[in-house]
Amino acid sequence: MESLEEMQARHRKEQKDLQARITQKKKGATKKTRKGVNSECEELERQLKERQEQERAGLDGEPVQEVDGVPALDEPSNEDPAIAMPNGVDHVTESLEKTTIEATPSENGQPRKRNRQKERLARRAAEQEAAVEAAKKEAANQPDRKAVERELMLKEFEARGLTEKLIRPDGHCLFSAVADQLSQAGIPLDTESGAEVREDQRYILVRKAAARYIEQHADDFVAWLDEPLDHYVHKIRDTAEWGGHLELLAIAKTYNVEIGVLQNGGAQTIEPGSDGPSEPKKIWLAYYRHGFGLGEHYNSLRRAP
Template identity: 75%
Template structure:
């Protein structure tokens, strides 16, 4: 069952994707279609708001049932559909213009042939070109490779080449910190002041979150230039919420635990090193980073040495 933090994380992503989708629709709208597009956008916002509210009530036991998660489509899953829809709208507008031209065209007089209607011919050519473009867009979308399958194949190839095996981490917004906690345990590095033996496996991410937040807060000059919000607010989100971690948190953790963090992504390894002036040679830990393989979006798994 989805937890409150998982649902909140998914809702934030759905709202972000929805706003991007609405912006694309409004940019593509013409004077003729603007009113309909605005109505469609308002309806999309209403549906997402009602569904998310229903999910929150259901999770709190105040509703009967929750709508299935994932009803709000992701932006990268709708681009081809919207491209095709825009082309189709163009065909409809041209066809309508042709119909008006045909209605207004005067019948032949005294048996004389009608005067050639060049505007009508241009519209017909444009309509045919748009129809061909629609068909080509559909074919191109159908022939696109599955990014999830391509990414997975590349990762498996790298795992085998480097002698690594993957430990799947729960996609709950804490995956980066849970994956780092698993790796630190594999190389025998204590997570923090709390005794590792007293911590349940699904709670160890909390110690790692606090360690990252503590380092960022203590070294503001290394991080404030990369933030879009006040440092204190950012530190609070990293320490106390399900906010996703990224490069800044990996850098903070590499320095905190004196480890070299190697992140595999699409067949390429990115190394994040601690201070080279450390007292001892840093241990190397491995993470797998996915952009397409998980429903909530970006995700980290732990990579252990293959037996």
């Protein structure tokens, strides 16, 4: 017959083995299966606790009730800290440490060594899961920057009597938006030959005009560049390189226009200077930092009907 000491040693091993199983189950759980896995682990813990309590009761000579030939157990007590398991992420590593720290005897009667690698892995898994949950809570508490930006922009449009024309977010958006505005203002896109192209190709003419101005006025731009001027001009003229403030300045001077840029509740104005032959016309662009998946984006703003 098993002695009390042997039973206690076996119970500790069973608890340790169960916690190792639970750790693996929870590590392999996904967001969809986590709830079911947690319920399954709780049930395994409950069953082990009840069985071990029943075995201890039988060893002490207490009566065992049976229902249909199966031992019926009393409700488990939560007062035994070696058995009761709290819910949550942390109890996996806490319980694992508790069972591995105890000196369970091996077959030769010597205490078994702690498996520190398993303890570290269990701790790391629990910490990572806790960090993910904390990040989710923090993200849920953050304001929706896209919605806030959109609300502010709509207020600006209404206050200035403007309506938005969406431009495809393809890397050419600044030049396409300017091309739409220049066409609305009756300004030719090709300042040299006056040539016209179809609507979806108009941005090419604006790119070439901006690149040409930067190249011809190198002293005004080279200090702001992180690369050789000819490389930069090539990217603006011949690729889908995004445009920014330098290109807007070159466009304003090339076409003698004043460019108003609405952004996140504010406005910026790029003026052409005093070199133009006539009073500059005003064109409007909408600049977004959060509203589009690719990042920064420009739309054209027309006068509301």
